[in-house]
Amino acid sequence: MNTLRLDLPMAGLPSPAELTDGFADEARFLxxxxxxxxxxxxSGKAAVxxxxxxxxxxxxxSxxxxxxxxxxxxxLDDEFA
Structure with missing residues (x-):
């Protein structure tokens, strides 16, 4: 599987105390x-x-x-007609 690694400066992220265990998942979702x-x-690629x-x-x-x-x-008019 090919992956892309993003190096982000910690100064631009919430403080380490505010980083939850799910932060990486949240960042991927966003x-x-x-x-x-x-x-x-x-939407399929976004889900992957x-x-x-x-x-x-x-x-x-949503x-x-x-x-x-x-x-x-x-x-929309066609859908509700």
């Missing part, structure tokens, strides 16, 4: 969420990046306030 929100990756299932990612994205469906107003 990165995946932003890339998905920008349309740069699919987070290490969770696609449906779980979509539910979490809870985070990120729209998971991008329909035009014409498409």
């Amino acid at each position: 990165l995946a969420l932003k890339l998905f929100e920008q349309g740069r990756i699919s 990046l987070c290490g969770i299932g696609r449906v779980a990612f979509l539910l979490a994205a 809870r985070a306030g990120v729209p998971v469906v991008d329909l035009s107003s014409d498409d």
Whole structure:
């Protein structure tokens, strides 16, 4: 499996006392969420990046306030017609 390593300065992160055990998972989710929100990756790729299932990612994205469906107003009218 190919991986990407990001080196981040500790000065830019919360203090070590504030870093929880799940911080790396949270950071992966937030990165995946932003890339998905920008349309740069699919929900499936975002889910892989987070290490969770696609449906779980979509539910979490929705809870985070990120729209998971991008329909035009014409498409919406067709859906509800």
